[in-house]
Amino acid sequence: MSELLLKHIHQHADLSADDARLVLSNFRSIHIKKHEYLIRAGEICRYESFIVKGCLKAYTLDEQGNEHIAFLAVENWYVGDLYSFLTGQPSTLYISALEDTEVLQIDKHALDKLLIAVPAMERYFRILFQNAFVASQSRVMEAISYTAEQRYDIFLQRYPTLQQRIPQYLIASYLGITPQFLSRIRRNKL
Amino acid sequence: MSELLLKHIHQHADLSADDARLVLSNFRSIHIKKHEYLIRAGEICRYESFIVKGCLKAYTLDEQGNEHIAFLAVENWYVGDLYSFLTGQPSTLYISALEDTEVLQIDKHALDKLLIAVPAMERYFRILFQNAFVASQSRVMEAISYTAEQRYDIFLQRYPTLQQRIPQYLIASYLGITPQFLSRIRRNKL
DNA sequence: CGCGACGTTGATTTGCCTCAACGATTGTGG
DNA sequence: CCACAATCGTTGAGGCAAATCAACGTCGCG
Numbered sequence: 001m002s003e004l005l006l007k008h009i010h011q012h013a014d015l016s017a018d019d020a021r022l023v024l025s026n027f028r029s030i031h032i033k034k035h036e037y038l039i040r041a042g043e044i045c046r047y048e049s050f051i052v053k054g055c056l057k058a059y060t061l062d063e064q065g066n067e068h069i070a071f072l073a074v075e076n077w078y079v080g081d082l083y084s085f086l087t088g089q090p091s092t093l094y095i096s097a098l099e100d101t102e103v104l105q106i107d108k109h110a111l112d113k114l115l116i117a118v119p120a121m122e123r124y125f126r127i128l129f130q131n132a133f134v135a136s137q138s139r140v141m142e143a144i145s146y147t148a149e150q151r152y153d154i155f156l157q158r159y160p161t162l163q164q165r166i167p168q169y170l171i172a173s174y175l176g177i178t179p180q181f182l183s184r185i186r187r188n189k190l
Numbered sequence: 191m192s193e194l195l196l197k198h199i200h201q202h203a204d205l206s207a208d209d210a211r212l213v214l215s216n217f218r219s220i221h222i223k224k225h226e227y228l229i230r231a232g233e234i235c236r237y238e239s240f241i242v243k244g245c246l247k248a249y250t251l252d253e254q255g256n257e258h259i260a261f262l263a264v265e266n267w268y269v270g271d272l273y274s275f276l277t278g279q280p281s282t283l284y285i286s287a288l289e290d291t292e293v294l295q296i297d298k299h300a301l302d303k304l305l306i307a308v309p310a311m312e313r314y315f316r317i318l319f320q321n322a323f324v325a326s327q328s329r330v331m332e333a334i335s336y337t338a339e340q341r342y343d344i345f346l347q348r349y350p351t352l353q354q355r356i357p358q359y360l361i362a363s364y365l366g367i368t369p370q371f372l373s374r375i376r377r378n379k380l
Numbered sequence: 381c382g383c384g385a386c387g388t389t390g391a392t393t394t395g396c397c398t399c400a401a402c403g404a405t406t407g408t409g410g
Numbered sequence: 411c412c413a414c415a416a417t418c419g420t421t422g423a424g425g426c427a428a429a430t431c432a433a434c435g436t437c438g439c440g
Contacts, residue, residue, distance in 0.1 A: 060331060068335040070327065083324045115313070122312040123305070129319035134273050136326035137260065141250060143333035144366030145258040148428070167386065176334030181428055183388055338396075357418065371396055373420055 001052045002027065005104050008050070008076055012127045013120040023121065026114055027104040032056075038079065038095040038103070045084035045091045047105040051075050054101025055165060058093045059173065069174040072098075072162060078128070079103070098166055148177045149185050191242045192217065195294050198240070198266055202317045203310040213311065216304055217294040222246075228269065228285040228293070235274035235281045237295040241265050244291025245355060248283045249363065259364040262288075262352060268318070269293070288356055338367045339375050 002024050009015055015023065027050070032038055038056060039045050056079050058070040070093055073079045081091035085108060106114070115122050142151050152175055156163060163171070168186075169179035192214050199205055205213065217240070222228055228246060229235050246269050248260040260283055263269045271281035275298060296304070305312050332341050342365055346353060353361070359369035 060335060062335060068331060070331055082320070082327070086320070086324070115316075119309045119312065122309065122316050126305075126312050126316035126319060129316060129323050130272070130276070133319050133323040133326055134276070136323055136330060137272070139330050140326060140333060141258060141260055143330060144364075145250060145252060169386070174334075178429060179387075180389085180430085184428090187388080359418070368397060369419075370398085370421085374396090377420080 001102070002029075002104060004052050004076070005050050009120075009124050013123040015118070015120050019118045019120060022118060023114060026110040027106050030103050030105050032097040032101045032103065034097050034100050036097055038097070039081060039091055040094050041092055042090050043084075044088055045081040045093075046107050048078050048080045048082075048085060048111065049103035049105045050078050052102045052104060054103075055098040056095055056101060057098055057166075057170060058095045060092055061094065067173050068176070069170060072159075072166065072170065072174060074162070074165075098170075143176060148175060148181060149188075151175045151177075152182065152185055191292070192219075192294060194242050194266070195240050199310075199314050203313040205308070205310050209308045209310060212308060213304060216300040217296050220293050220295050222287040222291045222293065224287050224290050226287055228287070229271060229281055230284050231282055232280050233274075234278055235271040235283075236297050238268050238270045238272075238275060238301065239293035239295045240268050242292045242294060244293075245288040246285055246291060247288055247356075247360060248285045250282055251284065257363050258366070259360060262349075262356065262360065262364060264352070264355070288360075333366060338365060338371060339378070341365045342372065342375055 005027065006015070006020055006024070009020075009023065029052075030049070032054070038049060041061065051073055053075060055072070055074045057072055058079060058081070059067045060070065061067060071079075079095055081093040081095070083089065084091040084093075115125070142154055146154070152171070155171060155175060168182060172179045172182040175182070195217065196205070196210055196214070199210075199213065219242070220239070222244070228239060231251065241263055243265060245262070245264045247262055248269060248271070249257045250260065251257060261269075269285055271283040271285070273279065274281040274283075305315070332344055336344070342361070345361060345365060358372060362369045362372040365372070
């Protein structure tokens, strides 16, 4: 469903019909079943993936085997280990599907060419990264300034629908707390 | 010293001599003395500021009056409350100079025009935001995954020179811990 | 039915904070 | 040039937020 990608691009930049065709020709559609991986730590991230349908988690594993959620992504977001994608270094992230998922992928070489050939794509990604940076900065400030309960409240406000879509222990991991402690926070609210 | 800005832009994108002149004509130089403010919470952030010389801290204040460092910025970085700059909403950040500082400022209207007139600037800022996002994501992961001591070690590795330039309590605040606790961490290392 | 995934709860421990006091250094005005 | 204040780092005692360990209940699903 590449219309969704075009629609998303159009929300941020102007694209001619010709450019739109060129853009789409550089993406390919991939399906990932629930519990399957888009990438594992140690691999090099070769693609940025635009989510057409579904939901994924990106996370690291520490020495004790605990998951730490880097981000949760749904329709209209890109997923990938951006650092690995840009530098060619091994990924630190695992990314796996929480639902059956469809993504549109582009590799680095194609993206580099596209950014030069289609200036609107520079604009599009500039705006995406700009917004992503603002959001990430907010998360940093929440992490270092607020209590777990405050972070949970903010999470619910910001992603009201996500709560029904993913298990609670993933929210805990996203917030940087244990599932047990999130359970206690929730109890205090009743 | 606008050569520094041009040099920085050239590291990421190609700019003709004409474009370089156009770019510079949209920036103005501002001096901020140590302890003075670039912006205070509640104000609208009208400018993005490229640091030519000096060092600033961006922080929030909580109800108890504690500082929480959003970021520390030195030469070749931009400072500003990006969210406020983009949306026109009041800033949540205070930004003040830790040393006598010189910045080159551009306002939103001028930047919007410049991004359209000079495609290389779209590319430049796309790359800057991309890198800033990667760095911010790393900080999120560190905040939710690592102990205070691990975060301190990473900070020293990543910003080895900053340590001699700023007081210790700012590092503590950047890491999301108290100065007292950072002092105890340091003692354990000797 | 039985198993695995998920959420909850209690008891205990620990990482980090708070409050308070005290040196060391720096800067500043008399 | 010295006295004094302000700033910064350190240390100790006590407290709290959140982790850990362990057990148990529930539900969906093969």
